Amino acid sequence: MPAGTIALTINSKTVTGSGTAFTTELKVNDFVVAVVGGVTYTLGVAAIASNTSLTLNTAFGGPTTSGLAWTALPNQALVGxxxxxxxxxxxxxxxxxxxxxxxxxxxxxxxxxxxxxxxxxxxxxxxxxxxxxxxTTKVDKSELGTAAFRDVQTSLSDATSGRAMLIGAFGFGGVPPYVSNAATLPTGACSIFGYSGSNTDPDYTTRSGAGINMGNGAGYIMQVYVAAGGANLMARVVNQSTGNRSFNTLWGTANTTVDTNNFIKRASPIARLTNDVSQMQPDFAVDEQHIVAGLVSVNAEAEGVSAEKSAVGVYLVKGAVGLADEGWTLEVPQDINGNRLCFVELDTDKEGVITVSVFKRRFDVGSAMIVAGEPMDIPEGRWIDLRLQMPEDSVWNTRMREMEQAAEGEQ
Structure with a gap:
């Protein structure tokens, strides 16, 4: 704080000092700072007359006062x-x-x-x-109920109670887990499984397929299994304490055929041979489940087989390698009394072409047997059932191999 006090007069540029040293503490363009009535005044110095007198740049605008303490403010400091x-x-x-x-x-x-x-x-x-x-696209968690607070499965096979399922868990919504035998299936969880194993496995009739597994948690399992291609639908109940049980095959349109006499027979590749397709009823093609090719209606396993007529009562069936190696091979139409309506002879050449020859029935007195008589066409509106053996490269066999390979690749 500079020495002395100052006096200021309203509307006057003159500042009078008492005990001050203006010439040493101030320079022109420096500033005198004083507080008058609680108001701070910063007054620019225009000229310094002596240690006790100086002139301001502008007249003082505050009230006249004296005995004021004051502060010297260098111009450089104020500019800064x-x-x-x-x-x-x-x-x-x-x-x-x-x-x-x-x-x-x-x-x-x-x-x-x-x-x-x-x-x-x-x-x-x-x-x-x-x-x-x-x-706008987010779900209010309160709308999820208790699901918003559930823990998620730690794996696709995690069966911990109360956990939220992952996509693909137990085979739902994704590629199912594959097994090579039923012993690897969980006993306490419901699941969808795929099978890919040896075709000699006694529990399964094909090398690949898919099924539903339902366990009660106490060692009992109910399984429904569909073989690749849908040819076989099977079911069983397993008691794991006593071992697996063989499947019971369910019979339906995929693995049976209704023969010309309305009897259900086990079906493999089947061809229904007739003389005139236009004269046949809708059941000839099993409600369009069979494929009509020439004079035959064939099921999916016999796709690629066709037939033509070469003479009265003579028909050529092509596309197979002959008749089935085992089981039934031929069914001839009968009347309501069970009498056959014709006599049929079959012959297969080295190319696998089956010649079906149809004759009128004749009783041979000498042998006391029914033998071939005059050639005749297959009776109108009826057919002859043929159970065939298909080549390895048939449409069905090729499709089955591709499905098995795809199943093995997904494991």
């Missing part, structure tokens, strides 16, 4: 303070502008935005519009 204040003000205004721009982006944009931080760094994040749009 002013410059710093200006810099701080500019910085504050820039920050305010950044702040308004940041909020404008956050309020108005519908995507992510980049905002400026006070330290000059930038931050990129979502705007309110973006977040609002995201919420």
């Amino acid at each position: 303070i002013t410059a710093q204040v200006a810099s701080d003000t500019a910085r504050a205004i820039r920050g305010l502008n950044y702040d308004k721009d940041n909020w404008q982006k956050i309020y108005s944009d519908v995507a992510t935005v980049t905002v400026q931080r006070p330290d000059g760094s930038a931050f990129t994040g979502p705007s309110w519009g973006y977040m609002a749009n995201q919420y």
Whole structure:
């Protein structure tokens, strides 16, 4: 604090000092700072007359007073303070502008935005519009009920009670787990499984397929199994304490045929041979489950077989390698009394072409047997059932191999 006190007069440029040293403590363009009535006055110095008298740049505008303590403020210091204040003000205004721009982006944009931080760094994040749009597609967790608080399975075979299932768990909604024997199936969980194993496995009749496994948790399992291609549908109940039990095959249109006399027979590749397809009833093609090729209606396993007529009562069946090696091979149409309506002879050449010859029935007195009489066509509206042996490259056999290979590749 400079020595002495000063006196100021309203509307006067003259400052009078008492005990002051204006000539050593001030220079022209420096400032005198004094507080009058609680108001700080910063007064610029225009000239210094002596240690006790100086002239201000502008007349004092406050009340006349004396005995004031005062402070000398060098011009350089005030300029520096002013410059710093200006810099701080500019910085504050820039920050305010950044702040308004940041909020404008956050309020108005519908995507992510980049905002400026006070330290000059930038931050990129979502705007309110973006977040609002995201919420429109989100599920209110309260709508999920208790599912929102469930733990998720730790694996596709995790059977812990109360856990939320994963896609593909136990074979549901994804590729099912594959097994090579029933012993590897869980006893306490319901699941879908695929099978790919040896075709000599006593539990399964084909090398590949899929099934449903339902266990009660006490060693009992109910299984339903479909062989590749859908030819066989099987079911069984397994008591794991006493070992597996063989499947019971369920019979249906895929593995049976209704012969020309309306009897159900076990079916493998089947061909129904007739003289005139146009005269046949709809059941000739089993409600379109059979394929009509020439004079035959064949099931899926016999796809590729066809037939033609070469003479009265003579028919050529092509596409197979002959008649079935075992089991039944031929069924001839009968009347309501069980009498056969014709006599049939079969012959297979080395190319696998089957010649079906049809004759009138004749009783031979000498042998006391029914023998071939005059050639005749297959009776109108009736057919002859033939059970065939198909080549390895048939449509059905090729499809089965491809399905088995695909099943093995998915394991």
